[in-house]
Amino acid sequence: MIRLFSHTPDLLLPNQHVKFEARTDEFAPHIPSGSYWKVEVTNQITFTRAFIFPNGEKKTIPFDNNSNYTYYFNLYPESPDTLYEILVGLKGGPDILIYPIIPAENYLNKLESPHLTIDLTDDIKRQISPIRVYDSPVDEPKLRIHTVKDMETLYFRFYNEGPDFEKIVLHFIINRCKIKQVDYEPERYRVIQSYDLIGRW
């Protein structure tokens, strides 16, 4: 799940609950849709990536894990009992556009009009839903992502629409949550929706 807030969202705390929802029966192979999970332990990790991009060029970086860490964010859990709740803060390049993509080559945030689909080569069409530095500044991150083991791969596509090289810095706050499935419906819980629910209806 990826969401852009109007404020910095709170991180999950121990003893809070989450509910995973998906269009299909499974949120992930080990997480049934509609299941409730309790957060038992949390651990916050910070991680920073920086990129310098030439003007008019693009690059797509996957969030999943790979030994080639230069080209992969490696921000998916390896344990089935772990949920990553990730805040993304941005600084630098004001002309760098970021598009969430999931699965490969499918822009997550789209308009319904068949006449306006994202096209990076078109001045107007590339303005559909990019995330910019001011949308989630590093000192007040508003972009939140959830990942679990074996979830389909999320990507960030970067495009520099400025006139020159620009550097963008992504500061991740990863709330690493140890979670355990429960067989009761908690009084309060946070809903985590799959990408097929939030981007493909």
Place this chain on the structure above:
Amino acid sequence: MPSKVVEANTTAQTVFSVPYDKIGKIMFIEIDNQATSAITITIQDVFTPFATDETPSPSEQTKDRKVITVGAGSEYHYKTDGYIEILGTCKVVASATDSACKITIGYEFE
């Protein structure tokens, strides 16, 4: 605010390198040219961009960020307030090598 003094040299002199997770901002430039002739100073930004779809094997780039000519026996003071950004390594190269011409760069990282 950190600053560094380098002498005019036709070989590029390193002023500072920007940390991986930061962006460099030049805050001021001062040039004291006590040499017997005018010298042109170029402030360079040297970096290697990330690989992209269009340029999968990028090469090191050298971008001129500011060029200043200072007459013999003159001084130059320039407060930039950070609008000159440095992405990689800040270097200074001069049109002549002369220890009587000193360049001071003040900078910050953001």
